[in-house]
Each structure stands twice: as structure tokens, then as C-alpha cells.
Amino acid sequence: MKVAIVGAGLTGSLLACFLARRGLTVTLYERRPDPRVAQVERGRSINLAISERGLNALRKIGLVDEVMADALPMKGRMIHPVTGALDFQAYSASGDRAINSISRGALNNALLTAAVAADGVSVEFEHRLVELDSAVGRMVFATPAGKVSVEADVVLGADGAGSAVREQLLAEGIVAENVDFLDYGYKELSIPAVDGEFALDPGALHIWPRGTSMMIALPNPDKSFTCTLFWPAGSFDALTSASGIEDHFRINYPDLLPLAPNLVDDYLNNPVGVLGTVHTLPWQAHGRTALLGDAAHAIVPFYGQGANCAFEDVVELDRCLDDTGGSWARALPLFEARRRENTEAIAEMALANFVEMRDKVASPVFRLQKQIEHT
Numbered sequence: 001m002k003v004a005i006v007g008a009g010l011t012g013s014l015l016a017c018f019l020a021r022r023g024l025t026v027t028l029y030e031r032r033p034d035p036r037v038a039q040v041e042r043g044r045s046i047n048l049a050i051s052e053r054g055l056n057a058l059r060k061i062g063l064v065d066e067v068m069a070d071a072l073p074m075k076g077r078m079i080h081p082v083t084g085a086l087d088f089q090a091y092s093a094s095g096d097r098a099i100n101s102i103s104r105g106a107l108n109n110a111l112l113t114a115a116v117a118a119d120g121v122s123v124e125f126e127h128r129l130v131e132l133d134s135a136v137g138r139m140v141f142a143t144p145a146g147k148v149s150v151e152a153d154v155v156l157g158a159d160g161a162g163s164a165v166r167e168q169l170l171a172e173g174i175v176a177e178n179v180d181f182l183d184y185g186y187k188e189l190s191i192p193a194v195d196g197e198f199a200l201d202p203g204a205l206h207i208w209p210r211g212t213s214m215m216i217a218l219p220n221p222d223k224s225f226t227c228t229l230f231w232p233a234g235s236f237d238a239l240t241s242a243s244g245i246e247d248h249f250r251i252n253y254p255d256l257l258p259l260a261p262n263l264v265d266d267y268l269n270n271p272v273g274v275l276g277t278v279h280t281l282p283w284q285a286h287g288r289t290a291l292l293g294d295a296a297h298a299i300v301p302f303y304g305q306g307a308n309c310a311f312e313d314v315v316e317l318d319r320c321l322d323d324t325g326g327s328w329a330r331a332l333p334l335f336e337a338r339r340r341e342n343t344e345a346i347a348e349m350a351l352a353n354f355v356e357m358r359d360k361v362a363s364p365v366f367r368l369q370k371q372i373e374h375t
């Protein structure tokens with residue numbers, strides 16, 4: 001039984017680890033070069049909040065201790081108003097529950113290394129899927145050496161929000177998709193360490209709620225913070241000069257300015273990412289081709305659950321294979337039936353949390369409500 005996984009990101013690499021434990025022959029096809037030796041792309045979400053949902057999957061493949069060794073637990077939100085004192089809001093009444101800031105690159109590399117170390121798993125980098133015949137499992141990849149055609153018994157699309165597998169299934173008339181783009185973009189900035197120490201409290205997820213927009217910051221193991229601006233689409237273009245950028249931050253994010261010496265360079269050179277929710281129906285075809293993770297159901301990042309949710313997909317698919325005696329034809333529809341309701345719920349919650357983070361967390365009423373919930 002040959003399984004092809006398209007995309008060696010977080011979902012694909014984890015999936016390969018799980019399928020290897022079943023004794024399957026798995027090939028990962030990744031359009032990029034090996035991330036363990038290649039340069040990280042500038043300004044592309046360098047850390048993720050990983051919660052118990054994600055850790056559960058890592059625990060099952062024995063990787064949780066390695067990943068958590070460099071994780072930074074964040075036990076609450078730290079609200080930065082325009083003026084006035086910082087406001088720490090714990091995630092739990094006991095104050096000890098946390099989400100973990102984890103480097104996306106390190107997590108991907110750990111998963112990839114674990115996957116290729118497993119019996120039966122191989123990986124082909126610089127292989128970009130360009131054609132798929134989902135009924136027979138025939139794929140064509142564009143590679144630096146030209147086009148390569150391969151076949152597999154099962155094809156799993158773990159190739160992210162802009163999935164080529166999904167696009168091929170769409171062209172075959174097998175799936176319908178709806179991509180709801182948010183009228184917001186995101187851009188990353190950085191706060192370096194100061195004298196070798198964190199410039200802000202590393203035990204919190206920092207939020208600068210500003211009504212219709214916001215900024216967040218998560219700590220990194222090198223004692224820097226990665227900030228992400230979530231602003232209405234188009235508003236990034238309004239600031240074009242160093243003085244204009246500095247003035248804007250001085251007025252709206254005054255405590256950031258002294259902590260971000262590279263602000264202007266980051267702002268002018270880091271890309272603006274798009275945000276959206278992907279709805280796909282169905283997620284599988286012919287009982288042998290399926291979509292998982294962002295390829296099936298990308299969500300906006302405000303609940304910090306996209307990767308966690310993708311990891312749950314992998315655990316559930318593994319469970320479905322257990323429950324069907326390893327029959328892909330039965331496991332894939334079962335996987336979709338069990339997961340769809342959950343992924344639709346998290347997509348809605350992620351959108352709702354944007355309003356909470358950018359606006360409500362700054363309100364005294366919200367704070368009181370949280371205190372009541374915690375008592």
C-alpha cells in the first residue's frame with residue numbers, strides 16, 4: 001500500500017509519523033526545499049500558540065517533550081491600552097493553565113525529522129503538485145529537473161489553505177469550495193531581547209486592542225517577541241515613510257516604539273498576509289484521495305487553533321483507520337463525518353474571537369465577566 005502525502009508542513013509531517021506506525025509506505029511531496037537547511041521566509045508567522053489539542057497529537061508519537069523543551073507557556077493575556085497600566089487576564093481561575101508559544105519552524109523541523117526517521121517514509125522536496133487524477137491516484141509534480149509523474153494507492157492533500165489537491169478536485173468537479181476572505185491583512189514586526197532578556201513578560205500573550213484593529217505579540221526562545229498587526233486590508237499602504245510609521249505607532253502603540261528598533265524596516269519590508277476561512281465539501285473522493293488540515297478547512301488565526309485543529313484531524317484519521325480495520329474506503333468518509341462539525345465550530349469561534357481580542361478585552365465589563373466566570 002503506497003500513500004502519497006502532498007505537503008510536508010505541520011499536517012503532512014505529523015500524518016507521515018502516524019501512518020508510518022501502521023507499517024505503510026509513505027512519500028511526502030513538498031514544493032519547497034528542505035526547511036531544515038533552507039532560509040526561513042521573512043515575516044511569515046514564526047511562532048504558534050499550541051494548546052492541549054495539539055500536544056495530545058505530539059504525545060502520541062513521542063515528540064511532546066522535545067517540542068515542549070523550547071516552548072514558552074503563556075498563562076494569560078496582557079492587555080496594552082493606549083494609556084494607563086498593563087492589565088493581565090489569566091486564562092484560568094487557578095492561573096496555571098497555559099497555551100504554549102512554539103516556533104513554527106522548529107516544530108515543522110522536529111516533525112519532519114521524526115517522519116523521515118520512521119521506517120517506510122521518504123520525502124521529495126521541490127516537488128510541486130500540478131496535476132492529479134484522483135480516481136487512479138496519478139499525480140504530476142513540477143521539479144527542478146522537469147515534470148515527474150507518480151502513482152499512489154492513497155493521496156492525502158496536506159498542502160495548506162491554497163491547496164493544489166483541493167484545486168484539482170475542484171477542477172474534476174468533485175468538491176465545492178467557498179473561501180471567505182477577511183477584510184483584514186496581517187504583518188509581522190519584531191521586539192528583540194534587551195541585554196539578553198525579554199523586553200516584555202514572556203508568560204503572557206500580549207494584545208494591543210484598538211477597536212477595529214489590533215496587534216499581538218508572542219515570545220520566542222531567543223528572548224525576542226514576534227508581533228503581528230491585524231489591520232483592515234489596505235490600511236497598511238497608508239503608511240509609506242519612516243516618520244509616518246513612527247508617528248502612527250507613537251500615537252496608537254506608544255509602548256512598542258522604544259522596544260522595536262527595527263520597526264520601520266520590518267514594516268516596510270515584511271509582507272502583508274491574507275486571512276480567510278476555507279469551506280470545502282466533501283473532503284474526500286473515491287475513498288482514496290482526501291484533504292486534511294488547512295487544505296480542507298483553513299480558519300482565521302484569532303483563536304490560535306488552526307494547527308491544533310489540523311493535528312486533531314491526524315489523530316482522528318488514525319482512529320478511523322483503527323475503527324475500519326485499515327480500510328481507506330471506509331475510513332475517509334468516516335473521518336469527514338466525525339470531524340466536519342468540529343471544524344465548522346472552530347471556524348466560527350475563530351471569527352468571533354477576533355472581535356473579543358481587538359475590542360472586548362479592553363472593556364471593564366468584559367473584565368468583570370471573566371472574573372465572575374473564574375469564581
Ligand code: FAD
Nearest residue numbers: 007009010011031049129159160164293294304306307308
Ligand atoms: P501549511 O502549514 O500551509 O503547510 C502546507 C505545506 O504544503 C507547505 O509546506 C507548502 O509548502 C506545501 N505545499 C503547498 N502547495 C503544494 C504543492 N502544490 N505541492 C507540494 N507541496 C505543497 N495555528 C495554531 O494552532 N496556533 C496559532 O497560534 C496559529 N497562529 C497563526 C498565525 C497566523 C498569522 C496564521 C496565518 C496562521 C496561524 N495558525 C495558527 C494556523 C496554522 O499556521 C495552520 O493551521 C497550519 O500551518 C496548517 O498546517 P498545514 O500543514 O495544514 O498547512
